[in-house]
Amino acid sequence: MTNLEWVHELARLPEIVGVTSRSSPAGESSIVEIYFNAPIDKAFIITKLPHTYKEKAIFTPKEEMKLSTHPYMKILYETEEALLSKRMIEILLKEASASMTAAKKAAARGDVHFVLARFNQTVNNWNHIIYLLNKQHLENQEGAAKKAARMEVTPAYYLVRLEKAYTYFASHNPALGFDEFNRLHNEITQIVTDNH
Known part of the structure; x- marks a missing residue:
């Protein structure tokens, strides 16, 4: 080293x-x-x-x-803020990925409720990342996705894509839900790379 x-x-x-x-x-x-x-x-x-x-x-x-x-x-x-922000984003990205790994196992068992709960946790993590990238403080998750979708640094059509994924998971179509998750997660990872 x-x-x-x-x-x-x-x-x-x-x-x-x-x-x-x-x-x-x-x-x-x-x-x-x-x-x-x-x-x-x-x-x-x-x-x-x-x-x-x-x-x-x-x-x-x-x-x-x-x-x-x-x-x-x-x-x-x-600065302390930049260091903490980077560390937090790294943790949130890993948690989002881990949540959906657990969701895939539950989807194979047909446990829609668990899949939706894990995806909801993933969305909470994504919202937090978007707020951090836009240098804003996330106080609670109520209305956070809608606000995150309007921020300068955010995935294209963020809210619409989230709603699509929720619909796929809820209607027992997990393959399409996971496709949407993968596209969003990859885009958010790229946005993090481009902005940090």
Whole structure:
């Protein structure tokens, strides 16, 4: 793993809002400064560091963060909001996919109610993703799909396609419902890639 790769890996942890690492000039020890915004397990973080930095890790609260211009400094910094948003979207996409994997098993047994419940959970996850991509806060799911459909970053004909999928699942036509799910999920995944 290169220096910048492990710095980037650390900076993706939700408690960490910035990392600076200084390569070692002649006669000077390597230093890494880790800026945090929540209680963190320092011993765990140290295990993630390359050997040369383990002895010289400095933990600094976010409010004391300074971006150094030192010539040996490599800096990776993203705002806390951006880091949390990315992590949340990754989790929501995985949950949406996992819900529909369980729904497929239920569909094979003819359990329409479970399939609809899993698809509803998937739609809730998608709504949350769309809100995050549009930098809006989702307070509750009531009316969320309708609002998400009108946002700038959203799948084409989002609401119409959701209603189609619900109809297919409810009318015992799961193959068409899963086709619509796959198309929407792939489109939302692509939108995430294009916008993050």
